Amino acid sequence: MTQNRAPLTFWEKITKQLFFAIWFFAKKISPDAARQLLYWGISDKALVSQPFAAPSLHMETLGKTFPNPIGIAAGFDKEVKYNDELIRNGFGFGELGTFTYKPNHAPQKTHFIPAKRAILVESESFPNCGIVNxxxxxxxxxxLPHIVGVNISSSLDIDERNIGQFLEYLEQDLIHSIQHVAPYCDFITLNLSHPGMPISTLIHNPAQLGLLLRQIKQQIKKFAPIITPKLILKIPYDGQINVQLLSDMLIEEQVDGLIVAGFSASKSIKQILPDPRVKGCIAGEPLKDPSTELLRRFYLATRGKITLIACGGVFTGRDAFEKIKAGASLIQLHSAILYEGVEIANKINRELSLILRKNGLKSVQEAVGKTAELFSH
Ligand SMILES: Cc1cc2nc3c(=O)[nH]c(=O)nc-3n(C[C@H](O)[C@H](O)[C@H](O)COP(=O)(O)O)c2cc1C
Incomplete structure (x- = not known):
């Protein structure tokens, strides 16, 4: 567990203030340019900060002690350039990716919708440098002692006539990826959270998905037998998911964690757009309440047997507390980093520790599932 950094020097404080001011104005003019600036500020260490640390924020889960429950969601760092620096600045853990076996240089379009604190992402594949790199x-x-996972997926296409062969190829594709990453990370996430990708159709077929997860788990153990990374599944926000069937399968296959949820292409969520028929998936604030509700249902169905990781629309300590009460042990941010900057983890952690104290709770651990439990009686 690491949350240590020397106090900021005078020049570090000045550089940071200056950088923040430029970034703040850039955000008003062009969110895309501000995003590039943010990435540059992180990798060039212009944005260092003193992590906020409190014993009440420690979380024991997935066989580790997390210094705090606030992590970096997949998609933010596909270059292994930003996660470690963000963890030094106050995040509790990170997730790299999504990576696929082969590199993919297809462009990904992102449209910021500041009035809704949302982001529309148009992508028909997973742009990344490929697993070997x-x-x-x-x-x-x-x-490095930081807790970091790798998010993997596959861009293979389904031939409608031959689902059996698709699954066979998919398994091989994922196994090729696993052997390159398993010895070097703390968890591996199988990403099914991009609606529209052939691999994501598996969330509606828990029996087939269960067989695939069993194979993946065996291969992770084979390639990292001594310190074996945990296996996590990431799903999209989708109102059609059969929570009970999926939960029973995850327990049966001893999957360690579930991320609820990634993107959404649901009609109800796309209503925030001037034209809901537009292609793409939504991230950010509009996902917050629906994905918290889905999380609560998974907490009840998995009965605490699987670590739940909340993702979707968390911007404040209050949002994080709602996710924890609904059953999350850990939380991931993506849109909030782009909209609020890298200080967001410290801000959320500070607010969260105050909320815990006000509610008479000694730790985050004690708060997990508190509202979900009320609904079960
Ligand atoms: C620009 C962008 C790119 C993303 N890329 C990925 C990705 O490659 N893999 C993945 O699993 N999720 C990806 N996501 C989804 C996020 O990890 C997260 O699940 C989603 O944005 C919801 O969280 P948020 O509301 O905090 O943004 C991406 C999100 C954004 C905004």
Whole structure:
């Protein structure tokens, strides 16, 4: 567990203030330019901060002690350049990716919708540098004590006539990826959270998905037998998911964690757009309440047997507390980092520790599932 950094020097404080001011104005003019600036500020260490630490924020889960429950969601760092620096500045853990076996240089379009604190992402594949390149980057950072996972998926297409062969190819594709990352990370996330991708159709077929997860789990153990990364599944926000069937399968296959939820292409959520028929998936604030409700249902159905990781629309300590009460042990942010900047983890952690104290709770751990439990009686 690490949450240590020397106090900021005078020049670090000045650079940071200056950088923040420029970024703040850039955000008003062009969110895309502000995003690039933010990435530059992180990798060039212009945005260092003193992490907020409190014993009440420690979380024991997935066989680790997390310094705090606030993590970086997938999609933010596909270059292994930003996660470790953000963790030094106050995040509790990170997730790299999504990575696929082969590199993919297709462009990904993002549209910021500041009035709704939402982001529309148009992508028909997973742009990334490919697993072999990633493996080398992971080797270079492997001695760092930060808790970091790798999110993997596959861009293979389904031939409608032959689902059996698709599953066979998919398994091979994912196994090729696993062997390059398993020895160097703390968890591996299988990403089914991009609605529209062939692999994501598996969330509606828990029996087939269960067989695939069993294979993946065996392969992770084979390639990392001594310190075996945990296996996590990431799903989209989708009102059609059969929570009970999926939960029973995850328990049966001893999957360690579930991220609820990634993107959404649901009609109800796309109503925030001037034209809801537009292609793409939504991230950000509009996901907050629906995904909290889905999380609560998974907490009740999994009965605390699986670590739940909340994702979707968390911007404040209050939002994080709602997710924890609904059953989350950990929380991930993406849109909030882009909209609020890198100080967001410290801000949320500070607010969260105050909320815990006001509610007479000694730790985050004590708050997990508190509202979900009320509904079960
Ligand atoms: C620009 C962008 C790119 C993303 N790329 C990925 C990705 O590659 N893999 C993934 O699993 N999720 C990806 N996500 C989804 C986020 O990890 C997260 O699940 C989603 O944004 C909801 O969280 P938020 O409301 O805090 O943004 C991306 C999100 C955004 C905004």
């Amino acid at each position: 990633l493996g080398n980057k992971l080797i270079a950072r492997r001695r």
